[in-house]
Amino acid sequence: MRPQTETELAEVVRTAPGPLAIRGGGTRPIGVPRAGDALSLAGLTGVSLYEPGALTLVVKAGTPLAEVEAVLAEENQRLPFEPMDHRALLATDGAPTIGGVVAANVSGPRRVQAGACRDSMIGVRYVDGMGNIIKNGGRVMKNVTGYDLVKLMAGSYGTLGVLTEVAFKVLPAPGATATIRAIGLDEATAVRAMSAALGSPFEVNGASHHSDRHADQAVTILRIEGFSESVAYRANALSELLKPYGDWQLADADWSSIRDVAPFVGQPGDVWRLSIKPSDAPGLVAQAAPLDALFDWGGGLVWLRVSEGTDLRADLGSFSGHATLIRAAGETKARLGVFHPEPGPLAKISAGLRAKFDPRGILNPGLMG
């Protein structure tokens, strides 16, 4: 099914005889795969409103992300949260959509400074499980009118409603970018250096560390963006500040390879994503003994590649944060669960919300466990 308007989509949901598998670009098969009639958002595309002078973009959910980024680039603006492209890592093709980005609350390296996808969202329209068309938030960046269902929709993987339109606060794209790099830091030193960088006034908006197993070389990189002179000044000041941790040099860096976890692409094993306290990262990685580890967000996000079928949560025991299983065989996902198990009272609230928003249980049922 491929409705062409929000009204048609609402009718499809209202009259659906059974479960629906909601589909944007189909590039992020995250979650436990479930059966259901495919409901494509590909017919709901286009920019509804773009006001560069108000930093506001409203766009239909099925719009390809590339189209959104191109429209913004024409005005020298961008989505602040630098959404990851999952295609290479998950071996999918197709065109990622903005609705998919929102449904999975996808962010990239800049999340550490600019916030997650959900932080840039200022309004949504969606169709609930009964076929009602609902709006929440709006198109202005300060809005506390009523409950914030915008945040609730972000990262709900289509289990509370089918997104039809999303409004964002966008930001100016900076004129210049610089990356400084240190070679050979161990993980603990790298995390301390990244913490010092992110705790400095130099507005670091990317902080990543990776040990390249093939080149036998550990690389720590930090990114600064802004006006050209200011970027040069801050890169220099930051290199000075971080001298106690290593030797920092300006370097070319491809931040999209960090964003898209390029080092894991085409490599065997399951892929986990840890959201944790940065200072806990080195210890948890040591405990996991992975095939490979990529640190982003100054250590607050760690990507782990481990042997197929590994129960990482069991290996790590109790820790503060979340482990999400992003890439694995269907059997492993079903056995271990994709999302981190929630404590009883929270699980009860989540289940209660799903029962209210989707009483028939037809929207991506079971996808989030």
Place this chain on the structure above:
Amino acid sequence: MQMPEPNTSILASKNRIVARLQEVLPKAAVISEESETRAYECDALTAYRCPPLVAVLPSTTQEVSAVLRICHEEGVPVVPRGSGTSLAGGALPTADCVILGVARMNAVLETDYDNRFIRVQSGRTNLSVTGAVEENGFFYAPDPSSQLACAIAGNIAMNSGGAHCLKYGVTTNNLLGATVVLMDGTVVDMGGAYLDAGGLDLLGVICGSEGQLGVVTEATLRILPKPEGARPVLMGFASNEVAGECVSDIIKAGVLPVAIEFMDRPCIEACEAFAHAGYPMCEALLIVEVEGSPAEIDEQLALILEIARRHDPVELRESQSEDESARIWLGRKSAFGAMGQINDYMCLDGTIPVTSLPLVLRRIGELSKQYGLGVANVFHAGDGNMHPLILFDANKPGDLELCEAMGADILRLCVEVGGCLTGEHGVGIEKRDLMVDQFDPVDMEAQMAVKDVFDPAWLLNPAKVFPLASSEARRATRMAAE
């Protein structure tokens, strides 16, 4: 403003309820004498007052849990209260309610500079969160005008903003985790000292729910490194339209100031008379502030001034010293006090798309003539959050009602141009009956469904946010079902 009729059986059970609360709290933490409960009869929306049945001042999450369990069993409404600075009546009691004040819960529980967070009890004031970390070069970003007094609990309830949120976001963007006590006394932790929580974003819906879904007792907040410096520039323009265009052009040029503040002529005149900040007399003033190292500030201000010059400013004043910066901010920061000196006023809080600024200011001017009440405009222009101050005489019969009617018209205007009723103060009781102007019944139903899940009997902070008819019908049904 109509409030629900108090439940007479609760009023009749006051002694038993007080006795039960005294069993779980220290004696001094239960306030039930009428002479003392009066201290909790209103918040900063002082036009409406009603002493609560009882006020309690717990010191720990466990005590909050014990209080809520009792109230849940007794079917007693609970009104959570931070510092009582709400301008929307968010903490207005009902005669049959227990006020749950978190003022005694003001401890810093943990500071962690490596991981850039602070964990506090929710009664701690906004400014004292920054106070706890500033020696180490950090600050807590959301900065509502009432930051000296307002509590983090209230900031979370209303998703408070401030002058600097164009760059740093509002409370929800700076809140990492919270300990929340549900109405039945269950204690839950949402999020934590890490960036992305898993599962549904329940913390995101708690923030801004006006204390209707749970009582936040502890919060984990993101702290940020202080910028190297900041410097404002003051610009005067010959019309509101031109000032509005200038704001839009600055934003389009790729500069992101930390603050863009706007004042119109009535506001400039009042501030000048009160604070003597040396403002030029003109139709519209902008204060634009940028941050960074001295060189970065020079670079950004050069660009901003170049844009401003294209709009024929009547005044351009770049601060050359700390003292001059303070003087530029002096008038703006004393705007509300200044207005209070010359008049009673009602402060509105609607948000509009920045591009609608000239139109909205013109229409507000027309409404001002129509109602015969003066209006001064001061607001955060970068994000479109307006604070029109309607001037009235509280001693003149009918003037408050006239002022409220005009305020409602202005807020409807905000909605009409694509904005909203409230940008940072919250709905409270003040704007609850205007919700129907912004939301269709299904939109409100979706929000009320969330309340059904968290607080099935609708006991937490009654008669706020939703039109009274909707919320009271809900409450009656749920109570009957229980």
